[in-house]
Amino acid sequence: TQLLEQSPQFLSIQEGENLTVYCNSSSVFSSLQWYRQEPGEGPVLLVTVVTGGEVKKLKRLTFQFGDARKDSSLHITAAQPGDTGLYLCAGGVSGYSTLTFGKGTMLLVSP
Amino acid sequence: DADVTQTPRNRITKTGKRIMLECSQTKGHDRMYWYRQDPGLGLRLIYYSFDVKDINKGEISDGYSVSRQAQAKFSLSLESAIPNQTALYFCATSTGPTRTSGSGYNEQFFGPGTRLTVL
Numbered sequence: 001t002q003l004l005e006q007s008p009q010f011l012s013i014q015e016g017e018n019l020t021v022y023c024n025s026s027s028v029f030s031s032l033q034w035y036r037q038e039p040g041e042g043p044v045l046l047v048t049v050v051t052g053g054e055v056k057k058l059k060r061l062t063f064q065f066g067d068a069r070k071d072s073s074l075h076i077t078a079a080q081p082g083d084t085g086l087y088l089c090a091g092g093v094s095g096y097s098t099l100t101f102g103k104g105t106m107l108l109v110s111p
Numbered sequence: 112d113a114d115v116t117q118t119p120r121n122r123i124t125k126t127g128k129r130i131m132l133e134c135s136q137t138k139g140h141d142r143m144y145w146y147r148q149d150p151g152l153g154l155r156l157i158y159y160s161f162d163v164k165d166i167n168k169g170e171i172s173d174g175y176s177v178s179r180q181a182q183a184k185f186s187l188s189l190e191s192a193i194p195n196q197t198a199l200y201f202c203a204t205s206t207g208p209t210r211t212s213g214s215g216y217n218e219q220f221f222g223p224g225t226r227l228t229v230l
Contacts (some may be wrong), residue, residue, distance in 0.1 A: 031216040041219030042115075042201050043154075049214065088154065092217050096207075098144070098169070099217055103153035 002027040002068050004091055012108045021105040023089035024071045029093055032065055032072045037086040037104075079109045085094035114138045115222040117202050123228045130189040130226050136170050138208045143185040144219065145169075148199040157200075160185055161207060170227060173198030192229040 005024045013019055023032065031050045035043035047056050049065035049072060058062045060083075063076040076083055086106050090099040115136045124130055134143065145157040146169075156169030158177040166177060174196060176188045189196055203219040 033216070033218060035219075040224075042203075042224050043219075045220070048216050048218055053131055090219075097217070098159055099219065101154040103151065109177050 001089060002029070002093065002100045003090055004100055005032055006087075006089060006105050007104035008105060009103070010106045010108075012110070013079055015109055015111050017109075018075070018077050019079060019107070020073055020075045021087055021107070022071065022073050023102055025091065026070065027080070027091070027093075029091035030101075031070070031092045032069070033090045033092070033099070034063055035075055035088040035090065037088060038084075043086075043088055048066050076107075079107075081109050081111055083107060085111050115144070115202060115204055115220055117200075117222040118191055119225060120158065120223065121226045123230065125230050126193055128169075128192050128229075130192050130227065132187045132200055132202075132227070134166075134185045134187070134222055136183050136202075136204045136222075138220060140203050140204035140220070142205045143179065144203040144205070145175075145185070145187045146201045146203065146223075147171070147196075154201070157187065164218050178187075190230075191208060192227075194229045197227060197229045200227055 007022050023106045033048045034046045037043040045064045052067045052069045054065045060077045064073050090101045090106045122126045140164045144159045146154045155171050160179045178186050201224050202222040205217045205219045
């Protein structure tokens with residue numbers, strides 16, 4: 001059974017600060033996805049990384065897939081209140097399998 | 112217009128009642144999923160379907176059943192609801208690796224969720 005551990009579980013910061021959240025596993029994944037979930041809504045896909053060492057940027061968000069494809073990180077530069085939400089990582093072993101979700105990091109950005 | 116819709120959005124029911132949650136999608140995806148979300152436990156897969164004739168149990172299927180009525184419709188039933196089934200329920204869709212569109216990595220598109228309370 002593949003498990004994904006996310007840390008920290010909760011993060012409360014001020015607007016303008018930088019932050020990094022982590023997604024770690026002892027298993028190898030063929031892909032790693034990040035989702036953001038806002039209160040009262042379903043998760044929304046932010047990015048998919050598939051190559052070891054891959055880095056993808058989405059405006060102020062930078063996603064990295066570990067070289068061994070067992071871990072990933074999400075870095076947010078100059079966080080804004082609109083970044084508030086639950087960040088979930090999810091890993092897939094193959095295109096024929098289901099996804100394994102981490103429990104999430106709840107981010108609160110205060111003005 | 113929402114691509115994945117769920118009805119109802121909120122439901123309060125009593126122990127022992129039969130409940131059906133419905134999911135419809137206009138994305139044309141073959142794969143559909145039901146998850147439940149509980150504080151501190153994350154998203155857990157209940158059932159999934161890779162096409163109309165395919166139904167598979169997820170990690171927490173006990174007490175639940177599903178029906179895939181068409182490519183676009185996937186419903187979840189609680190045969191006899193109990194209080195520990197109180198949770199947020201999400202339906203999701205994805206393409207499969209044989210599709211020409213999409214990366215084949217099961218990127219999932221979620222509905223808005225149903226908040227179910229069992230008293």
